[in-house]
Amino acid sequence: MYLLMRKPITAIANVLALLVASVMTFARAADNQSATQLSNLVRQDCGSCHGLTLKGGLGPSLRPERMQALGVDAIRLIIADGKPETAMPPWRDLLTEQDIRRIAQDLMSGAYIGEHSSTEESP
Numbered sequence: 839m840y841l842l843m844r845k846p847i848t849a850i851a852n853v854l855a856l857l858v859a860s861v862m863t864f865a866r867a868a869d870n871q872s873a874t875q876l877s878n879l880v881r882q883d884c885g886s887c888h889g890l891t892l893k894g895g896l897g898p899s900l901r902p903e904r905m906q907a908l909g910v911d912a913i914r915l916i917i918a919d920g921k922p923e924t925a926m927p928p929w930r931d932l933l934t935e936q937d938i939r940r941i942a943q944d945l946m947s948g949a950y951i952g953e954h955s956s957t958e959e960s961p
């Protein structure tokens with residue numbers, strides 16, 4: 839009985855581990871990422887839910903107009919902690935504070951959706 843009860847939990851744990859592993863292929867450890875890596879992560883990982891051009895999909899639009907209304911601190915908290923009870927996952931373990939701040943600033947300035955990403959120019 840004890841063993842049977844544990845099975846669903848193990849299954850859920852396996853699914854979670856798989857999800858985490860797939861995210862980890864883009865953000866292997868919480869080391870600072872290069873600007874290009876960050877830009878790719880935002881377009882691919884965030885884009886998988888927020889739309890490849892960040893105009894919205896499963897998650898809402900991450901275009902500058904909307905991000906400027908939220909403000910850098912609110913965006914940082916949402917990225918770090920995710921949004922409980924929604925599909926928005928926490929990124930705290932995958933990205934450094936510095937990377938999260940940079941993503942928040944770049945979302946506000948529209949760096950990821952412009953022809954030339956400002957993040958690709960600065961070190």
Ligand code: HEC
Binds near residue numbers: 885898913916924926
């Ligand atoms: C698995 C899907 C998924 C992924 C991956 C994801 N998000 Fe989200 N995100 C969501 C959903 C769904 C919401 C809306 C939550 C709600 O209902 O308030 C959201 C909300 C947000 C918000 C708040 C938007 C607003 O106007 O309220 C921000 C900012 C955000 N996500 C940024 C990001 C960033 C940056 C990444 C990548 C590092 C990311 N998200 C990855 C699903 C995702």
